[in-house]
Amino acid sequence: MFFQIIFAAVFSGGLVDARKIRGISSSYKRFYRERKSFLCIDGSKIIPFEQVNDDYCDCDDGSDEPGTSACPRGRFYCTNLGFRPHYIPSSRVNDGICDCCDASDEYNSHAHCQNTCWNLGQKERAYVEVQMRTLDEGLRLKQQLIEEGVLLWREKQAQLRELQQVAEDLQIKLEEHRRRKHEADQLKEQTLKALAAGDSGLGRWNRTVSSVFQLLDSNGDGSITVDEVQAKVSFVHDEEQILSEEEAAALLGGGQRMDLIKFQHTLWEVLTKGDNVKIKDTPSSPVGEDPHLQAADKAAEWETTNLKKVEEAYDTVNMEISDLQKKLAIDYGTDWEFLFLNSQCYKLKVYEYTYTLCPFNQVLQKNTAGTEVSLGKWGMWAGTAKNQYSQMVYENGEPCWQGGSRSTTVTLTCGTETALRSVKEPSKCQYMMDFQTPVACQPVLKQRGIHSEL
Known part of the structure; x- marks a missing residue:
């Protein structure tokens, strides 16, 4: 009787060991509490509990065989104490290859697996520690970049305001230079008209006639002679050819000399037209020698140059403003960290x-x-x-x-x-x-x- 009791105890103890459920995580143990029947986790079927991990697949979801390779859709849970737990396909259980670092997937095979979880865990913990240190340092540097980003954003905004103010000032200058250039062009045009009028009688016109007369009157005696005409006047199309005495006298109205009044109504008109003769080393018309026209022309050229400079500066500033506005319109992160x-x-x-x-x-x-x-x-x-x-x-x-x-x-x-x-x-x-x-x-x-x- 005593022997029978001991045998029953030993047999029942062996049965409990054989019934140990392998391949499940702690969160799934509640489904595998030993009882008379087992409900497939997907709820599709109820089977006797003895059929759990009996190396035969009864449940469609493979939940009755977590510790064997019987079910094609089954999963085996590697506990991997000391390392990361994970699932493997149940087809790899007892296939002679160690997939779990704790060797739990090869509990009934010829494979001699060593538990490498602790070493793997050490390596991963070391890696994670390095990552944590990198993260801490990265977050510290990020905070610095955020602070720099805020300052840089404010600098860009201030720079934009300064450029906009410069653009406004240049706009005012631009309008002023345009007005002055317009006035200079008008003055030049009026001077040209006055020179072309010939007998306008304007004081400016008289000064122009006088300046040309004085240019021809080399000795300053108040009259122009044949010699002076030959020395100062040439043909338009052949400046090297010297006028003959007869040609010079003809320009003087047939005489040998003429005063300012006679010059104004004779030789001046010939020079103004510039069809045949001109003053040497000048354009065909004496207009270019007129000091008032030269002054007007110089003023117009000066204003044109200044206007061009201001226009270029204005365009450059506006390009800088446009470029800066485009940059500031970009999303650089919530704190401008980028x-x-x-x-x-x-x-x-x-x-x-x-x-x-x-x-x-x-x-x-x-x-x-x-x-x-x-x-x-x-x-x-x-x-x-x-x-x-x-x-x-x-x-x-x-x-x-x-x-x-x-x-x-x-x-x-x-x-x-x-x-x-x-x-x-x-x-x-x-x-x-x-x-x-x-x-x-x-x-x-x-x-x-x-x-x-x-």
Whole structure:
């Protein structure tokens, strides 16, 4: 009787060990409490509890065989104490290959697996610690960049206001110079008309006649002689030919000399028309010798030059204003933390190509021959709903030979320095870049920590 009791105890103890449920996580143990029957987790069937892990698949979802390879859709849970727990397909259970670091998937095979979870856990914990330190340093640097971004944003705004004030001042100057140029042009036109009128009788006209008369009257005796005409007057089409005495006398009205009054009504009119004779070393008309016209012409030229300078300055300032307004219209993050990237470029050489990323501007690819290809121009932020600043899209690059245009997606990752880390072309003319920068660090990452089961 005593032997029977001991046998029953031993047998029942062995039965309990055999009934130990393998391949389930602690959150699923409630479904596998030993009772008379087992309800498939998907609720599709009730089977006797003895059929759980009996190496025969009864449930459609494979939930009755978590510890065997009987069910094609089954999953085996690797506890992996000291490392990360995870699921493997139940088809890998007892297949002679160690998939779980704690060797729990090969409990009934010829494989001799060692428990490597602790070593793997140590490595992962060390890696996570490095990541945490990187994150802490990245967040510290990010705060600095945020502060710099705010200051830079204010500087840009102040610069814009200054440029707008300069533009307003130049606008006033521009209008003033335009008015003065108009007046100078009018004065020049009036002087020309006065010179062309010939007998206007204006004081300015008389001074013009007198100035030409004095130019011809070399000895200043108040009269022009044949010799003086020969010395100062030439033919329009042959300046080297000297007038004969007869030709000079004819210009003097047939006499040997003439005074200012006679000059005004004879030789002056001939010189004004400029059809045949002119004063030597001057244009065909004596108009160019008139000091008043020269002064008017010089004033008009001066005002034209000044107006052009002011116009160029005004256009330059307006271009700077437009460029600055475009830059300030870009979304640089909630705290302007990405503003420091503007006007910066980052390069990375991959095999025979050098890639250049200029944030908020463009992406370029250059081969060893020096040929550059545009891989896209700044388009927009394209991150997730939780973090829209995690991805950039650059669109409308140079046309691809297969049609369409090249484009680049830039993924921003957390790091202690700002650099272009990798470039890939997963599909033709569609590029992917990994761009590391402290401003991509997110405090929420710290809340993940290390898995509780490590």
